[in-house]
Amino acid sequence: MAAITDDSIPVTPSAIRDELIAFGIMTALLAIVPLTGIYPFFVMQALCFALLACAFNLLIGYGGLLSFGHAMFLGTAGYFTAHALKVWGFTPELGILVGTAGAAGLGVITGVVAIRRQGIYFAMITLALSQLLYFIYLQAPFTHGEDGIQGIPQGYLFGVFNLANSTVLYYVILAGFLFGFLLIFRTINSPFGEVLKSIRENEQRAISLGYKTDHYKLLAYILSGTLAGFAGSLKVFVAQNASLTDVHWTMSGEIVLMTLVGGLGTVFGPVVGAFVIIAMQQYLAGFGQWVTVIQGVIFVVCVLTFRRGVIGEIAHYFRRSL
Amino acid sequence: MQALYAQLLVGLINGSFYALLSLGLAVIFGMLNIINFAHGALYMMGAFCAYFLLNIAGIGYWPALIIAPIAVGIFGMILERTMLQWLSGLDHLYGLLLTFGLALIIQGIFQNYFGSSGLPYAIPDELKGGMNLGFMFLPIYRGWVVVFSLIVCLLTWYLIERTRLGANLRAATENPTLVRAFGINVPRMITLTYGLGVGLAALAGVLSAPINQVRPLMGADLIIVVFAVVVIGGMGSIMGSIITGFALGVIEGLTKYFYPEASNTVVFVLMVLVLLVKPSGLTGRAT
Numbered sequence: 001m002a003a004i005t006d007d008s009i010p011v012t013p014s015a016i017r018d019e020l021i022a023f024g025i026m027t028a029l030l031a032i033v034p035l036t037g038i039y040p041f042f043v044m045q046a047l048c049f050a051l052l053a054c055a056f057n058l059l060i061g062y063g064g065l066l067s068f069g070h071a072m073f074l075g076t077a078g079y080f081t082a083h084a085l086k087v088w089g090f091t092p093e094l095g096i097l098v099g100t101a102g103a104a105g106l107g108v109i110t111g112v113v114a115i116r117r118q119g120i121y122f123a124m125i126t127l128a129l130s131q132l133l134y135f136i137y138l139q140a141p142f143t144h145g146e147d148g149i150q151g152i153p154q155g156y157l158f159g160v161f162n163l164a165n166s167t168v169l170y171y172v173i174l175a176g177f178l179f180g181f182l183l184i185f186r187t188i189n190s191p192f193g194e195v196l197k198s199i200r201e202n203e204q205r206a207i208s209l210g211y212k213t214d215h216y217k218l219l220a221y222i223l224s225g226t227l228a229g230f231a232g233s234l235k236v237f238v239a240q241n242a243s244l245t246d247v248h249w250t251m252s253g254e255i256v257l258m259t260l261v262g263g264l265g266t267v268f269g270p271v272v273g274a275f276v277i278i279a280m281q282q283y284l285a286g287f288g289q290w291v292t293v294i295q296g297v298i299f300v301v302c303v304l305t306f307r308r309g310v311i312g313e314i315a316h317y318f319r320r321s322l
Numbered sequence: 323m324q325a326l327y328a329q330l331l332v333g334l335i336n337g338s339f340y341a342l343l344s345l346g347l348a349v350i351f352g353m354l355n356i357i358n359f360a361h362g363a364l365y366m367m368g369a370f371c372a373y374f375l376l377n378i379a380g381i382g383y384w385p386a387l388i389i390a391p392i393a394v395g396i397f398g399m400i401l402e403r404t405m406l407q408w409l410s411g412l413d414h415l416y417g418l419l420l421t422f423g424l425a426l427i428i429q430g431i432f433q434n435y436f437g438s439s440g441l442p443y444a445i446p447d448e449l450k451g452g453m454n455l456g457f458m459f460l461p462i463y464r465g466w467v468v469v470f471s472l473i474v475c476l477l478t479w480y481l482i483e484r485t486r487l488g489a490n491l492r493a494a495t496e497n498p499t500l501v502r503a504f505g506i507n508v509p510r511m512i513t514l515t516y517g518l519g520v521g522l523a524a525l526a527g528v529l530s531a532p533i534n535q536v537r538p539l540m541g542a543d544l545i546i547v548v549f550a551v552v553v554i555g556g557m558g559s560i561m562g563s564i565i566t567g568f569a570l571g572v573i574e575g576l577t578k579y580f581y582p583e584a585s586n587t588v589v590f591v592l593m594v595l596v597l598l599v600k601p602s603g604l605t606g607r608a609t
Contacts, residue, residue, distance in 0.1 A: 066415045116601035124549040132590035292430035299423025
């Protein structure tokens with residue numbers, strides 16, 4: 001049975017060097033965006049989704065666990081942050097903390113349940129859990145149901161940075177994205193990440209080597225959920241609302257799609273995938289439901305002919321690790 | 323008391339759909355090792371097929387009950403031949419992703435042409451009206467759906483567990499290479515199995531058309547509940563799927579009566595409880 005990332009290249013000093021060079025290029029490109037006249041709202045939104053997809057990829061690409069409910073972290077953190085900012089009048093940094101902590105707590109609770117099964121069942125369980133949460137948020141008074149929480153104040157981060165200024169907000173979001181990205185990068189290349197990969201390749205063998213695989217999987221799940229929540233908290237400042245669409249299963253599907261397009265189990269794939277999908281949604285917004293159909297077609301084409309994704313294909317062609 | 327019985331009946335009807343759909347999922351998973359995410363979309367296609375037959379060709383409910391499952395089943399077999407068969411040997415998760423994409427395509431196309439509102443489909447004349455059972459009023463059509471679904475479920479169980487064809491099928495699930503060595507055409511059997519599972523979903527769609535109306539997204543949320551049903555029941559046993567499906571429908575109906583706020587979530591909460599107590603599901607083998 002071929003694993004979901006069948007030709008991963010072993011981590012060597014040169015692989016790390018390639019990845020660091022690519023990271024430098026990505027950071028430089030993203031840093032000059034406000035000077036180019038590209039609509040910053042679009043890039044900020046894409047950055048939030050890129051971090052979300054990277055967090056998702058940590059679980060599927062390195063742990064072999066396909067979560068079909070990652071929207072629950074996005075939505076939960078979004079609601080918590082929005083509520084803290086608007087109703088409790090928290091400062092932005094505390095708001096982000098509340099949202100991320102909420103997602104972490106959700107990760108602990110749902111993780112204990114979900115990691116009891118593997119493979120296909122894990123996907124179905126996470127999907128069902130996120131649907132459970134969707135119905136809870138639909139009925140809970142603080143989310144304002146179908147309307148969502150709107151008109152969220154952006155405020156001053158650390159009392160200094162005016163987040164209502166779009167350039168300042170852009171660099172804050174970029175800093176948050178890079179922080180999350182580097183954390184994931186560090187995790188992948190740590191001893192913890194190596195154990196995670198060994199569980200993906202052969203869980204029985206990892207168990208027989210004495211690893212408590214359930215602990216590793218749970219920790220990876222919580223870390224992934226927390227970072228996905230962090231992305232959801234950041235997104236509140238960009239979109240200035242928190243709504244049910246962020247908890248719906250279609251959103252979970254989009255997260256999967258972004259990662260699949262970019263390349264499952266690649267370091268930079270989810271970032272590229274997020275930009276591709278968000279750009280596609282922007283340009284095709286006028287086509288209504290056809291966007292759903294096109295997303296479906298991309299799913300089918302990717303699975304049938306393009307399983308490595310954009311970055312995976314490039315990395316495979318140049319025999320590099322990206 | 324009337325309201326309780328009415329909710330119990332609604333629960334039994336939903337249970338019929340859960341049973342028919344989870345049965346199809348289990349049969350397909352057994353042969354193809356794929357969780358068919360498009361199952362909800364194909365259920366919806368069954369209902370639309372009945373709707374088209376009536377409104378375009380003037381073909382009524384009874385023929386539709388046979389034609390729609392066959393038509394959608396053939397459509398499913400085409401999907402299997404052209405796409406799903408290329409996934410054998412790959413990780414299970416790719417099957418889920420591919421069929422999720424198919425579900426998006428099918429639902430998106432129908433939404434484009436029919437919006438999100440429901441289209442009415444009349445109850446056939448023979449099943450109109452109701453009868454008074456003394457303790458409750460039973461609409462005949464609803465009683466028919468429960469009884470007919472149960473019969474179809476039991477026939478499917480008989481086909482798989484008690485016939486020669488079913489024995490071959492179960493053998494091919496265990497060891498396809500060996501069964502091929504005996505001269506049995508396993509790829510054709512896989513295609514037919516997929517068609518059977520899809521046909522059951524389409525049949526459930528036709529049955530639900532007069533009750534729930536015909537909507538492009540009628541299967542989208544249902545399939546997630548059915549996933550939870552499958553996790554609770556486990557996919558190891560055909561009879562297990564049938565019983566779990568009906569039982570969960572009834573529990574959902576009771577919840578609607580006693581604590582309506584939780585009726586949307588009760589199946590998911592039960593899934594969590596079952597996972598905490600018996601992770602392999604009520605009838606399933608450990609995976």
